[in-house]
Amino acid sequence: MNKFILPVRVYHEDTDDGGVVYYANYLKFMERARTELLRYLGIEQTILKQEYNLIFVARKFTIEYIKPAFFNDLLDVTVKTIKLGKVSLIMEHQILCKSIILCTGSIKIGVINATNYRPQILPIKIIEEMRKSC
Numbered sequence: 001m002n003k004f005i006l007p008v009r010v011y012h013e014d015t016d017d018g019g020v021v022y023y024a025n026y027l028k029f030m031e032r033a034r035t036e037l038l039r040y041l042g043i044e045q046t047i048l049k050q051e052y053n054l055i056f057v058a059r060k061f062t063i064e065y066i067k068p069a070f071f072n073d074l075l076d077v078t079v080k081t082i083k084l085g086k087v088s089l090i091m092e093h094q095i096l097c098k099s100i101i102l103c104t105g106s107i108k109i110g111v112i113n114a115t116n117y118r119p120q121i122l123p124i125k126i127i128e129e130m131r132k133s134c
Contacts, residue, residue, distance in 0.1 A: 003080040004037040004133060010073045021069040026103050027061070030093045033077040034107075041129045053113055054120045059088065060108040067102045069095070075102070081133040087111050087119040089130070 006029075014025045038045060048054050069075055076096045083090040088110050095103040113120040122130075 003078045004033065004040060006033040006036050006077045006079075008032065008075045008077050010069055010071055010075060012071055015071045019071040021073075023065065026063065026065070026069075026095060026105070029075065029077045029095060030079065030105055030107070033079040033093065034091060037079050037133055041132055043126060043129055048126070049114050052120075052123055052126075053115060054111055054122070055114045057110045057112055058107060059110045061105060062107075063103065063105040065103050067097075067100065069097055069102050073097050079133075081130060082106075084127065084130055084134060086121045086127075 008029050010021055014021050016022050035045070045056065048056075074097070076094075078094045078096070079091055081089055081091050088108060090106060090108050093103075093105040093107070094101055111120050111122050112118060
């Protein structure tokens, strides 16, 4: 898999008074794409917490806004894992409209124990599945 693509329609609730997507909503679109990528790979975050007592947490996010998206636009939100470690991973995003890049982002995600919030190693089974998104 080169990258995962999630189509997202811009609703009125996603925009400001000018009909432009509010800047924080790009982060929400990216979060949805990451969640759906994991689901596509057969990795449910609720199961990770129940069976492995681990959760993913955002450690660092870099975003660049290039062009605005507007009410009713159909966006393609892409995500690709570019680095997969034992206790963290880095994923890159693009948000496009009609093949034009509107926004890019990169997130570093930590893997932590859901009880004590300390770093936790990803199970081999999960690493193997996530390699499919690299």
